[in-house]
Amino acid sequence: MLNFYDYIIIGAGIAGISAAETILKYDNTGEILLINNEDRLPYKRTSISKRLAAGFQKEELALKPADWFNDFQINLVNGKVNEIDPFSKSILLNSKTIYWNKLIICTGSKATEIYSTFDQANGLLYFRNAADADFIREHNIVNEHIVIVGGGVQGIELAEQMHVLGNKVSLIHHEQYLMNKHFDRFMSSHLLEILQNKRIDINLKSKIKSIQKSDNQQFIIEFENSQSLFCDKIIVNIGTKPDLEIALAAGLHTNKGILVNKSLQTSHPDIYAAGDVSEHENGLVTGLWHAAEKQGMIAGANAAGQQFTFEKINFRLKLNAFDQYYFSMNPQINNPDFESVVVNKENKYYRFFFKNNTLHGLLMINDKDNAKQLEQAVREEKSKVEILNKYG
Numbered sequence: 292m293l294n295f296y297d298y299i300i301i302g303a304g305i306a307g308i309s310a311a312e313t314i315l316k317y318d319n320t321g322e323i324l325l326i327n328n329e330d331r332l333p334y335k336r337t338s339i340s341k342r343l344a345a346g347f348q349k350e351e352l353a354l355k356p357a358d359w360f361n362d363f364q365i366n367l368v369n370g371k372v373n374e375i376d377p378f379s380k381s382i383l384l385n386s387k388t389i390y391w392n393k394l395i396i397c398t399g400s401k402a403t404e405i406y407s408t409f410d411q412a413n414g415l416l417y418f419r420n421a422a423d424a425d426f427i428r429e430h431n432i433v434n435e436h437i438v439i440v441g442g443g444v445q446g447i448e449l450a451e452q453m454h455v456l457g458n459k460v461s462l463i464h465h466e467q468y469l470m471n472k473h474f475d476r477f478m479s480s481h482l483l484e485i486l487q488n489k490r491i492d493i494n495l496k497s498k499i500k501s502i503q504k505s506d507n508q509q510f511i512i513e514f515e516n517s518q519s520l521f522c523d524k525i526i527v528n529i530g531t532k533p534d535l536e537i538a539l540a541a542g543l544h545t546n547k548g549i550l551v552n553k554s555l556q557t558s559h560p561d562i563y564a565a566g567d568v569s570e571h572e573n574g575l576v577t578g579l580w581h582a583a584e585k586q587g588m589i590a591g592a593n594a595a596g597q598q599f600t601f602e603k604i605n606f607r608l609k610l611n612a613f614d615q616y617y618f619s620m621n622p623q624i625n626n627p628d629f630e631s632v633v634v635n636k637e638n639k640y641y642r643f644f645f646k647n648n649t650l651h652g653l654l655m656i657n658d659k660d661n662a663k664q665l666e667q668a669v670r671e672e673k674s675k676v677e678i679l680n681k682y683g
């Protein structure tokens with residue numbers, strides 16, 4: 292490893308990889324150091340919850356083969372950066388001080404924790420990394436009663452996967468509806484019925500008061516309404532929060548995430564932040580794969596002397612559960628500024644959100660074949676007449 296790099300990227304998730312790949316486009320002589328704090332090559336994180344039951348080999352989900360890094364002279368090293376010194380423009384990695392000209396922080400996010408004295412060794416699990424999936428596979432968790440905490444996308448994906456692995460599954464959600472941030476009531480009820488038909492026990496409006504262990508080592512989850520549930524394992528998926536550890540210690544300006552301007556520059560002119568860890572001017576923390584990828588590209592390009600800006604783009608959120616396909620993109624439920632038109636035919640459901648007779652948002656069930664086209668239609672703000680002619 293050198294003592295100085297033109298570019299150092301901390302975190303080799305999709306934002307970090309995209310930043311490295313984009314730097315190459317604009318500067319093919321600069322030295323790049325990409326720091327990976329995982330136990331394998333950078334991989335497709337979104338697949339770990341979808342492929343849990345089927346299983347995957349260690350490098351099966353790799354974003355790039357090992358040769359790619361060698362071929363393009365991207366120095367991929369393993370380790371955790373312990374410190375950033377913004378004054379001397381250096382980092383501390385594996386007890387070594389390394390200097391940089393431009394730094395890009397792509398440290399992503401961490402699972403939000405619940406208050407409990409238990410951890411992985413006692414059967415209370417979080418699910419963020421491929422290693423978490425390995426843990427479940429290696430411990431052969433079958434024929435157990437698993438409680439999933441959290442009724443968002445990952446919670447539901449995990450409920451399905453643990454069911455497929457042969458477990459009894461209960462899902463706890465503190466709100467009245469599943470996927471309440473992204474679905475309307477019709478879609479939530481549709482999903483609820485699908486899960487219940489698979490004998491997944493759904494507990495809505497359930498707030499956990501305490502978690503204890505019984506004499507026979509089962510968990511006892513007590514709810515605020517005084518009801519309780521016994522189970523063998525708990526998997527918590529109640530959201531994520533930006534991993535600010537090193538940015539905070541370095542004195543960079545932060546709020547929920549590392550504060551960045553439209554160029555993805557932080558409060559230090561030579562430090563950029565991209566992906567889940569960054570917070571944009573309107574308070575937005577994206578938390579989505581394609582958004583992190585896009586931001587990585589912009590931060591990489593700008594670090595290499597370009598001048599791109601990040602504008603919020605709407606991405607579709609999709610959920611595949613038990614052969615049902617759910618799609619949500621910029622839904623404007625209960626927003627009086629938008630006209631909502633529902634089309635319900637056969638096993639498909641669409642709810643279009645129009646403003647000035649153009650399309651701005653959409654909810655959909657089971658029209659996977661047209662999902663990409665519909666995503667584009669929202670982006671291009673297609674006319675109401677065109678949309679209803681095709682889907683009405």
Ligand SMILES: Cc1cc2nc3c(=O)[nH]c(=O)nc-3n(C[C@H](O)[C@H](O)[C@H](O)COP(=O)(O)OP(=O)(O)OC[C@H]3O[C@@H](n4cnc5c(N)ncnc54)[C@H](O)[C@@H]3O)c2cc1C
Nearest residue numbers: 302304305306328371372398399400566567578579580583
């Ligand atoms: C199970 C799961 C399923 C998901 N499914 C979807 C989906 O279907 N669609 C979607 O859009 N999004 C999904 N997401 C969210 C998506 O994966 C994230 O938005 C995306 O991975 C963010 O990329 P990132 O590069 O910003 O951060 P991350 O992928 O979190 O990568 C950050 C990396 O930085 C490393 N790091 C942190 N601190 C340090 C340090 N000090 N030194 C060195 N390295 C460090 C971390 O270990 C990590 O490897 C899912 C997330 C999970 C966990």
